[in-house]
Amino acid sequence: MKTRSQIKRSISAASISELFSKKAKVEDLSDMESVRHDTTPPAAAGPSSSVSLTPDFASSPSSHDLQTPNGVFDTPEESDDQQDEDEDEDEDFESNSSTDDDAATPQDQSQDPDNGSNTESDDDIPIRTVAARRRASRPNRAGRRERRPQLSWNKKVAAQLCSQHPELETVWDDLRTKNTQEIVPIEQPDYITVSLLPFQRYGVAWMIHQEQNDDFKGGILADEMGMGKTLQTLTLLLSDSKKPNLVIAPAVAIIQWKNEIEKFTVNNVKINIFHGSNRTASRAELEGYDIVITTYSTMENMFRRQQSGVKRNDRMVKEKSLLHTIHWHRIILDEAHNIKDRSNNSARACFNLKGNFKWSLTGTPLQNRVGELYSLIRFMQADPFAYYYCKLCPCKCINWSFDNNRTCTECNHRPMDHVCWWNNEVLKPIQRDGYVGEGKEAMDKLRLLLDHTMLRRTKEQCADDLGLPPRTVVVRRDVFNADEEEVYTSLFRNTARQFNSYMEQGTVLNHYANIFELLTRMRQCADHPDLVTKRNSVNMQLVCGLCNEPPEDAIKSECRHVFCSGCAKQYVDSFEAMDEDDGSVLRCPTCFAKFTINLYQPPVELDVGHGEHKAFSKTSIVNRIDMTKWRSSTKIEALYEELSKLRSDSRSVKSIVFSQFVNFLDLVYWRLSRAGFNCVRLDGTMSPEQRDAAIQYFMTEPNATVFLISLKAGGVALNLTEASRVFICDPWWNPSAELQAMDRIHRLGQYRPVRITRMIIENSIESRIVKLQEKKMALVNSTIDRDQSAMDRLSVEDLRFLFSM
């Protein structure tokens, strides 16, 4: 569990997210009363490159707590006895002119560049600084405490850096006084076949301006989801005839890029989809294309083979990555929040690409904490913000590079002598002080930097241009029937008893795999009890070890068990969030060996084949149980009722149904097809081509009225504006995943009012999850913490709440 002080220190992701986006709030309308979210623009709204960074930090901590080496906060106060004991020692250190601030955060300077965490041990803190701290807190001879003007740790480090790197002294002033030239929207280009909207013409002009101005070679286009970032970028890519350009996108979006290029451009744009086993190996060929489109996993995989090698005849052989060899004209990261964790392999692989201009596209530039923005700044190699500077000499580097002796390969000084400018100027003060004092100053600097590197417009600001219809969100609450309740209650009692005994023995973390599975089962049971009671006959080699479903974007652990990539990430994240530090290790839910898995490995292909019912895979529940005796569930019937009502009102209304469980989608498919609905499916067991074919069919076939989509595979990056209804069948821990899903239909090209229905079983864990979401949201909104990272994760407290009888 995080300490209160730790929580206090964190800057709010929520606040920043809020700063960036005013999303329609999800209203809990148990009585099915609907709420309209007006998209009328406020009078003064309009395209602007500035982002409002004005969080409500009224209750932020005002004290400058000191961080001890073990991360616990204390003050420099000490007992008089202790002070006397240290008297002599102190005198010796007078000449070192150390101040209490030296002792404040000595380890802050020695960031592990990869994760931003402190890496030095207690032993690394010079003793003199401890003594100096004691001296500072002791009364002087007149009985008063010494009060000297104090420089914070970060300010001192900044001063040290400036003495070696004088150019750093004026960085912020230069940025502040920079002549911000007025940006005039471009004219409609003749190479684009569709009329760009006014804010899009402005967006392209801003991108061109960024490239022409020498300060930043690119930037972040962060318009809200569905406002046409792809089209704006495409217009930029074709604004000169320079090539080759590289687009990196999630697998689900690469075909969409291809389609947009074909649909919206007149010239014969030469494109290559660099993905799959048939991709070209020729550098010359790739360099001949205008635009090369690839996926994060392909790019990451190539980089890994280059850096770490690949096993051939029991030897590791390193292979040059074609993508990293070419010098691209522009590099575009679509859904750039994929690299928000600067230490993940995708991020590292992106940082190492070479190009003249680097662009990040994302509707959610900040999901959890301010630190995530570093990845985007680092990707565009913003100078000096992304660089490390040595405090002892003029050494400056973009890559953290230390040899085995832990000395810099450039200057031989130690890691702790090197400081990331971003960490010292922005991240640390905000983490420490929130939005007061130096924290506020740092927040202003961040805003200034974003003003110069990021363009963000919301749907609300551009409502006049977009002309989007209103969006309504409702919650439909049902209760289990008697049979379901019996199964669920027995499952819940058993699992709660089990959980409580782990709690009593203090072994929650040792049994984390078990608990995670129990939670999943209860969530599945709320969809349909069969998902839990008919699990036995599953071939464990072909299902995810966490959700027991056909694995989506399957990945393998070192112990060779298979998992959905989404499940494994959630499992690892939640365990890490426990932060109990009692030596427990995360175990594989299948074999209980230590769980080691590369979360960013390319998906493995599994041959699941087809069973008796050809439309379903061999492992599908439909092929494992006797469907002639099958009975539906409350959730499925509620969905059926909603869809039937829609169909009787209008036969042309199309709906999207999201669930996290592929087997549940199979059961829904079975039920709805038998009731005459023409259903289409998309999940993470399908190849990009199959996914695209499903999307095309749904978008163009008038009779295809229901699209069943797995939230893990289709929650982001899709355009599904043919539909105007969304049903979210099971609540997710993180509400932002649900918001992303909703925006698949509330986007440009949507002309009908949009209605979202969240389906909840009232007497089940689902209503508790919704309460938990509300609780976390309230915590986030009302406390100083405002760090939304908790949204994605489960604490022991959360588990206690979920299992309370």
Ligand SMILES: Nc1ncnc2c1ncn2[C@@H]1O[C@H](COP(=O)(O)OP(=O)(O)OP(=O)(O)O)[C@@H](O)[C@H]1O
């Ligand atoms: N000027 C325009 N005229 C007509 N359609 C447009 C225009 N601009 C964009 N669109 C369409 O709007 C839809 C949304 O655009 P796009 O997918 O680029 O949004 P996005 O901002 O990238 O969203 P996300 O962040 O969800 O990926 C697409 O179908 C696109 O073809």
